[in-house]
Amino acid sequence: MRTAFISHPVCQQHDTGSAHPECARRLSAIEDQFITTGLRDALRYVDAPEATAEQLLRVHTRTHVETVSAMIPDSGYARLDPDTIVSPYSLAAAFRAAGALIAAVDLVAAGEMDSAFCAVRPPGHHAESNRAMGFCLFNNIAVGAAHALEAHDVGKVAILDFDVHQGNGTEEIFADDDRVLFCSTFQHPFYPFTPVPPNTANRVNVPLDALAKSEEFRAAVTDHWIPAIERFEPEMIFVSAGFDAHVADDMSHVRLTDADYRWVSEQIVDVASGSATGRIVSTLEGGYELNSLARCVETHVRTLMGIQTPQPATGLE
Numbered sequence: 001m002r003t004a005f006i007s008h009p010v011c012q013q014h015d016t017g018s019a020h021p022e023c024a025r026r027l028s029a030i031e032d033q034f035i036t037t038g039l040r041d042a043l044r045y046v047d048a049p050e051a052t053a054e055q056l057l058r059v060h061t062r063t064h065v066e067t068v069s070a071m072i073p074d075s076g077y078a079r080l081d082p083d084t085i086v087s088p089y090s091l092a093a094a095f096r097a098a099g100a101l102i103a104a105v106d107l108v109a110a111g112e113m114d115s116a117f118c119a120v121r122p123p124g125h126h127a128e129s130n131r132a133m134g135f136c137l138f139n140n141i142a143v144g145a146a147h148a149l150e151a152h153d154v155g156k157v158a159i160l161d162f163d164v165h166q167g168n169g170t171e172e173i174f175a176d177d178d179r180v181l182f183c184s185t186f187q188h189p190f191y192p193f194t195p196v197p198p199n200t201a202n203r204v205n206v207p208l209d210a211l212a213k214s215e216e217f218r219a220a221v222t223d224h225w226i227p228a229i230e231r232f233e234p235e236m237i238f239v240s241a242g243f244d245a246h247v248a249d250d251m252s253h254v255r256l257t258d259a260d261y262r263w264v265s266e267q268i269v270d271v272a273s274g275s276a277t278g279r280i281v282s283t284l285e286g287g288y289e290l291n292s293l294a295r296c297v298e299t300h301v302r303t304l305m306g307i308q309t310p311q312p313a314t315g316l317e
């Protein structure tokens, strides 16, 4: 399988302060892991372009884009909400993070690549059409999904979100769009504390208890996500890949392991091989414990590539 790895150096210049979990070291840990394991040489690296205003405005209001832009300080830091800190390079990083999804969709829709992984920050799935929140400025995956639907011959997409936090922004943006199936697993009740609406043919929210482990997570995917995806028959699959449900990640209480991230990646590849003809665009959301983040992203990308993943040597099976 041909898999693109899309990022941009400015994503590491989005400075959130010395004590913030959503930090530049997340991306350098992933890059180090890819170099150490030799995976870097097997991937096609692509520099993320900047998303255009037109591409952002498919999912965000003009007021939102202008407000975020106006809040960026010339020096030091500013807060868009209690958790969401921006600094001079944050806007450039946010435009590249959203642009990575545009490039990913263009490559995959054209058949040039089978799949793509976007290693970007700031993350995106909490950003609503008119609100930045939860470390997110623009909703990167929504920008990508809208691009597939508006600029390519793609009629229906599924967005699968396994971050431990509910993807409220993605859900809000596509709430009334029957071309989009949104499937999510998340710790509940938990941040973002937004209401979890009832499931529909286009929305499959599966809340997980705070102490959920592999069994509950895998049952959610097997019993709820997969049947919904098979019924919906998406033509391209998007993944909000957050790794903060890992047992080593103290951002949440859910206790997934490396093996669970390999397993869910395999399930996604398997279901994408049907109506979506294997087309997958995945992007980094959360994941704050650097060692498990780096390992699990490697596993996820190897699975997209169809390369057998080595057994983790962590004893976390």
Ligand SMILES: [Zn+2]
Pocket (backbone or CB within 6 Å): 163, 164, 165, 242, 244, 285, 286, 287
């Ligand atoms: Zn998260």
